[in-house]
Amino acid sequence: MLIRKFELRDSIEVSKLIRNAILNRDNRGYTIEQIFSICNHHSGENMMLDFDKKIGHVGIIDGKIIGVSMLREGEVTKVFIDPEYQGRGIGKQLMNLIEKEAINRGIRKLWLISSLPAIKFYENLGWKTVGDFFHEKWGKAVRMEKEVIR
Numbered sequence: 011m012l013i014r015k016f017e018l019r020d021s022i023e024v025s026k027l028i029r030n031a032i033l034n035r036d037n038r039g040y041t042i043e044q045i046f047s048i049c050n051h052h053s054g055e056n057m058m059l060d061f062d063k064k065i066g067h068v069g070i071i072d073g074k075i076i077g078v079s080m081l082r083e084g085e086v087t088k089v090f091i092d093p094e095y096q097g098r099g100i101g102k103q104l105m106n107l108i109e110k111e112a113i114n115r116g117i118r119k120l121w122l123i124s125s126l127p128a129i130k131f132y133e134n135l136g137w138k139t140v141g142d143f144f145h146e147k148w149g150k151a152v153r154m155e156k157e158v159i160r
């Protein structure tokens with residue numbers, strides 16, 4: 011797998027990958043409207059906004075983007091892996107890169123909003139739940155944090 015920085019031209023392909031990952035995950039606890047609102051939040055258009063404030067990485071296999079992670083200041087805004095490639099350590103690899111980028115930028119604490127099915131993944135990587143989060147459009151989630159140490 012090749013890993014490189016996310017570029018503006020990846021936005022559409024990445025938004026399709028995210029949509030596929032969301033639609034194929036365990037969506038118990040969410041309504042159809044909430045699921046599609048979450049997909050729309052990760053649209054190619056939104057991805058292009060404030061591009062200069064974001065640091066993203068994409069994983070590529072056979073010329074196809076199969077994973078993405080993104081950091082915006084101290085917030086991890088995206089980690090999504092193509093369903094066909096989940097469970098192979100790629101999400102963990104992309105999260106480790108985010109931590110390295112944060113350390114290089116002097117960010118000591120990272121935070122994210124995790125949807126319910128991803129909580130265990132983050133816990134496995136040392137993240138702690140610090141509170142519930144509810145968004146009218148996206149439904150239930152939790153806020154998680156992690157101190158990053160060099």
Ligand SMILES: CC(C)(COP(=O)(O)OP(=O)(O)OC[C@H]1O[C@@H](n2cnc3c(N)ncnc32)[C@H](O)[C@@H]1OP(=O)(O)O)[C@@H](O)C(=O)NCCC(=O)NCCS
Nearest residue numbers: 031090091096097098099100101102124125128130131134
């Ligand atoms: C959640 C997601 C990013 C994880 O990526 P992945 O590449 O499948 O995960 P990895 O293979 O790197 O797993 C890393 C570790 O976390 C564990 N893990 C991964 N997903 C898990 C889950 N849903 N529940 C419990 N543990 C999980 C793995 O067992 C592995 O443990 P190990 O290091 O002890 O072997 C990916 O499955 C995904 O895109 N899911 C759908 C979309 C989503 O929910 N994204 C998060 C948005 S908040």
